[in-house]
Amino acid sequence: MDITIFGQQCVNGLVLGSTYGLIAVGYTMVYGIIGMINFAHGEIYMISAYLTAIFLALFTTVGIHSLPVVLLGVLVLTMLFTALYGWSVERIAYRPLRHSNRLAPLISAIGISLILQNYIRISQGARNQGVPPVLEGVFRLPPDSLDHRFVQITYLQSLIVVVALVSMAILTWIIQHTALGRACRATQQDRIMANLLGVNTDRIISTVFVMGAAMAAVAGFLVTLNYGSFDFYIGFLMGIKAFTAAVLGGIGSLPGAMLGGVVLGLAESFFAGFVNSDYKDVFAFSLLILFLIFRPSGFLGVPEVEKV
Amino acid sequence: MTPLLTVHDLTMRFGGVTALQAVAFTVQQASITALIGPNGAGKTTVFNCVTGFYKATTGTICLHDPQTGTGDIDLLEMLGESFRLSDFWRPRTLSRRLFFKLFGGPHRVNRAGVARTFQNIRLFDELTVMENLLVAQQAQVHGGLLAGLLQTAHFRRKEQEAVVRATEWLRFFDLLGEANRLAGTLPYGYQRRLEMARALCTRPRLLCLDEPAAGLNPNETQALSQLILALRDRFGLTVLLIEHDMGLVMDISDHLVVLDHGEVIAQGKPAAIQQDARVLAAYLGTGEP
Amino acid sequence: MMGTDWRAAFRVGGVALLLFTPLTGLVLAGYQLEWHWQRPLWLAGGFGLGYGLLRLVWRRWLSGAHAFGQRAAAGSTTDPARHRPLWIGLALGVALLLPFFLDKYGINVATLALIYILLGLGLNIVVGLAGLLDLGFVAFYAVGAYTYAFGYHYFGLSFWLALPLGGLLAACFGMMLGFPVLRLHGDYLAIVTLGFGEIIRLILNNWVSLTGGPNGVSVVFPTFFGLEFNRRAKQGGVPLHEFLGIDYSANQRAVFLYLLLLAVVLVMVYVVVRLKRMPIGRAWEALRENEIACRSLGINHVTVKLSAFGLGALVGGMGGVFFAASQGFVNPTSFTFFESAHILAIVVLGGMGSTTGVVVAALLLTVVPEMLRDFADYRVLFVGVAMVLMMIWRPRGLRQRRRPVFQVEPSPQPAFVNPVKKRLRGPGGGHPPQWGFGGKAPNNPPNNRSDP
Structure with missing residues (x-):
């Protein structure tokens, strides 16, 4: 096996995995706090891709061309509006059903995901959309390679890894070291008790949805810039993949989500590179099923002890 | 006196926490045994181990057959033990282990003759009272799928028998008038009784009651103690219960097992326990040494 | 305010x-x-x-x-529906006569509606009764459809063999998937079935040499006990219209398939209605209500769930065979996630567990979109909105389900007499004294139950 091909697959896998990890954070946090899968999370990601393209075009129309300003502005706006969508999803599909039977929130979230998909299809059209290329250029490793034996890392790819790491670090800091984070962890441990101690658990749950959506927005922003094209259906596939990442890492665990994302990204990228690229999605889903069967608590999760 | 249940050297660890340490006691046939102890002593953990909801880390839980004196049933094996290397040259053990790994679980413990109720009542709220009791007889009634679809005579007879048995227990617990009500709409005290009736419908040899008097007023508690006594005296049932109401416990128990910090600190007749220094210390705290 | x-x-x-x-x-x-x-x-x-x-x-x-x-609704569980037989008879009559008044297009729509009723009934067992959220139901539908397609294409399998085989194969897939997953927390099942549905579709799409990929596989139309529906029989056989001595009409085959499907649907309705009153059906509902309690009562939650899951898959597979037969052609685009969501919507709008509801919802969701072609773009949007509203407004369905009523033998004395005097026989045959719990007035329960 050629070492450069191997290296290239590593890079691709890492980049892919970082985005999976960012989205997986949303699943893992929501699961941690209300014990439910947010089925609309993939669509939140899809919304953020559209918002990225729209804000990018908006900045161009307005006439702001300074690249750092544009990128930062688009990222912040996308995160804000996506977070608002995340908040609305919780408000509509989850909060009214907090004391309903177990299936109801799941079904309403599936309803929401159908609504979001078709809302975008109707308002933005069913066709493929795209963004113009930004930040072109590559690093080569080793830099002075003469033949084709080098590993290529685009600027955007390195940006993805860096931004993903930074935002994960910020999120971890928020959860570990702020009052808000403490309230989140308390709610996760015991919602009723946290409520009795004066934590507004409804607000905390909303916050968790908002944070998850914001992280998905970071992923949406990065992936959109990197791949350039998207449609209203991308959320579905990305959603399952990111959920797989969350399960791999151990659902409920924040570092697990990132780890799971990277592992899934690498595994998928190696499978596509060395086995068969047609079946990489099948491979990812099979991995999900196998993990749920043999190690449902993932790499870093703790096995559930049933309360009787 | 013949023992029905022997618990030996029962240890349970959750991660690093040792919840139970070498717990051992026996429950005699047709007796009422109470597990008592301060909060957090591990009573419910013992209960969950005996009824198969927790898999004990080490130890044995054995249900004896008092009729024959042989044929002890190992309740732990039914939860699916992990494989050992030695299994691979003992195909019989291996296949047993594999079977219980695949199809084992608390339900097997119930079928072996141990029924339980729950501290926080667990009824099938959207089913009627009668249906709750019929579900409990599932393991005994199961006719084939086809028989049920075609409503064969055999199926209808089995169904009728189940209804009759359920009716008997409803009558015993004075719930006959509520047979067709949704279980979730029953008042609290009724729900407690229904849960006991439901456990009894599985035809247990050992009935485990987890704080049956919790939330009942003194009158109801009094009636409950009469009911439990009747279960022992009329039907020869063996009862194991956790209870905080000492009045009830001292009134009806034949045998007490006192737990503290996951260990058995005393056991014996109620009168003896009341005098036991360690028990007093556990409940009231030790004085200055 | x-x-x-x-x-x-x-x-x-x-x-x-x-x-x-x-x-x-x-x-x-x-x-x-x-x-x-x-x-x-x-x-x-x-x-x-x-x-x-x-x-x-x-x-x-x-x-x-x-x-x-x-x-x-909570109180009137015993209220019998008086006009029920009349309505059923009427609906049956309409369903039987309908194909003779419709054109080919109309019959096709009606057939599709019946397929969705069948699928809805199958998924209703899984979601409505057993409370398992299956988001990959379309996978079993696909297994059924492709069983017929491959069976015909590679082995010359007839429709009549493919129908049970497709169902059984789908059930096998369901069991294999369900056995490991059903021991896990309920939500995992949803995502695993979702993934499984995608796996099946991707394989069908990508394994071109076997499945024909996106081009699909063509399927032969079923025969009537060996008699074909064509104007002229292919291999020297006798076409049905000659055998019966009637004129040939292109509609005959569609009408035949419709009536056959109607029969299957009716059998299915009967089966579901019976299942609800059988031990297995009660066990499903009990599992939906409280799994831990079920296990404490000697019910193996894995196998009982598996039976529901497998039975649902079986019905899905049979639906797939019918779908393949009615279309004469299958390709992977018929088996996307939206199809699963559509069937789920039928169950949800029908009111989770209600047989009549499923039938009505399936008809609505199939026939109305055909009538309102102008709003085709908004169809899925409306389905989504309806699902959300339904969950918020009435998660248990529009109507409280009637529970079966049991005749408890009339006791010799009314239930609420002096408990000390009452002598009733317990199950062991003894004569236990009857002890009530005191405080019998249901209006004044000692309700200090902590919220679960």
Whole structure:
């Protein structure tokens, strides 16, 4: 096996995995706090891709061309509006059903995901959309390679890894070291008790949805810039993949989500590179099923002890 | 006196926490045994181990057959033990282990003759009272799928028998008038009784009651103690219960097992326990040494 | 009171404005934007106003009626439906005669509706009765359809063999998938089945040498006990119309398939109605209500769930065989996630567990879109909205399900006499004294039960 091909697959896998990890954070946090899968999370990601393209075009129309300003502005706006969508999803599909039977929130979230998909299809059209290329250029490793034996890392790819790491670090800091984070962890441990101690658990749950959506927005922003094209259906596939990442890492665990994302990204990228690229999605889903069967608590999760 | 249940050297660890340490006691046939102890002593953990909801880390839980004196049933094996290397040259053990790994679980413990109720009542709220009791007889009634679809005579007879048995227990617990009500709409005290009736419908040899008097007023508690006594005296049932109401416990128990910090600190007749220094210390705290 | 309503309406309108402005007001056209500034305003205004009016109406008139309705529903579990046989007879008559008054297109729509009824009934067992969320139901549908397609294509399998085989194969897939997953926390099943549905579709799409990929496989039309429906039989056989001595009509085959499917649906309805009153059906519902209690009662939760899951898959597979037969052709585009969501919507709108509800919802969701072709774009959107509203408003279905009523033998004495005097026989044959729990007045329960 050629070492450069191997290296290239590593890079691709890492980049892919970082985005999976960012989205997986949303699943893992929501699961941690209300014990439910947010089925609309993939669509939140899809919304953020559209918002990225729209804000990018908006900045161009307005006439702001300074690249750092544009990128930062688009990222912040996308995160804000996506977070608002995340908040609305919780408000509509989850909060009214907090004391309903177990299936109801799941079904309403599936309803929401159908609504979001078709809302975008109707308002933005069913066709493929795209963004113009930004930040072109590559690093080569080793830099002075003469033949084709080098590993290529685009600027955007390195940006993805860096931004993903930074935002994960910020999120971890928020959860570990702020009052808000403490309230989140308390709610996760015991919602009723946290409520009795004066934590507004409804607000905390909303916050968790908002944070998850914001992280998905970071992923949406990065992936959109990197791949350039998207449609209203991308959320579905990305959603399952990111959920797989969350399960791999151990659902409920924040570092697990990132780890799971990277592992899934690498595994998928190696499978596509060395086995068969047609079946990489099948491979990812099979991995999900196998993990749920043999190690449902993932790499870093703790096995559930049933309360009787 | 013949023992029905022997618990030996029962240890349970959750991660690093040792919840139970070498717990051992026996429950005699047709007796009422109470597990008592301060909060957090591990009573419910013992209960969950005996009824198969927790898999004990080490130890044995054995249900004896008092009729024959042989044929002890190992309740732990039914939860699916992990494989050992030695299994691979003992195909019989291996296949047993594999079977219980695949199809084992608390339900097997119930079928072996141990029924339980729950501290926080667990009824099938959207089913009627009668249906709750019929579900409990599932393991005994199961006719084939086809028989049920075609409503064969055999199926209808089995169904009728189940209804009759359920009716008997409803009558015993004075719930006959509520047979067709949704279980979730029953008042609290009724729900407690229904849960006991439901456990009894599985035809247990050992009935485990987890704080049956919790939330009942003194009158109801009094009636409950009469009911439990009747279960022992009329039907020869063996009862194991956790209870905080000492009045009830001292009134009806034949045998007490006192737990503290996951260990058995005393056991014996109620009168003896009341005098036991360690028990007093556990409940009231030790004085200055 | 009015004030708070309008303030809430304003808030909703404001949030809606924020939500809609970038995504409906600014439309991507290449790398440029088209401005539609009036769209978010209309939408936000509509949402705000609608929400305010709804709140007002709800508070004024509906909330009281709603609460009353729930109480009545909870209490009237024993109320028998008097006109039930009449309605069933009428519906049956219409269903039987319908194909003779419809054109080919109409019959096709009706056949599709029947397929969806069948699928809805199958999924209803899984979701409505057993409470397992299966989001990959379409996988079993695909297994059935492709069993027939491959069976015919590679082995010359006839429809009549493919029908049970497709069902059984789908059930096998269901069992294999379900056995390991069903021991896990319920939500995992949803995502695993979702993944499984995608796996099946991707394999069908990518394994071109076997499945023909996106081009699909063609399927032969079923025969009537060896008699074909064509004008001229292929291999020297006798076509049905000659055998019966009637004129050939192109509709005959469609009518035949419709009637066959109707028969299968009727059998299925009977099976589901019976299952609800059988031990296995009760066990499903009990598992849905409380899994831990079930295990404490000697019910193996894995195998009982598996039976529901497998049975659902079996029905899905049979639906697939019918689908393949009616289309004469299968390809992977018929088996996307949306198909699963559509079947789930039928179960949800039908009211989780209600057989009549499923039938009505399947008819609505199939026939109405055919009639309202102009709104085709909005169809899925409406389905989604309906699912959400249904869950918020009535998660247990529009109507409380009637529970089977059991005749407890009339006791010699009324139940509430002096408990000490009463002598009733317990199950062991002894004569235990009857002890009540005291405090029998149901109006005054000692209700200090902590919220679970």
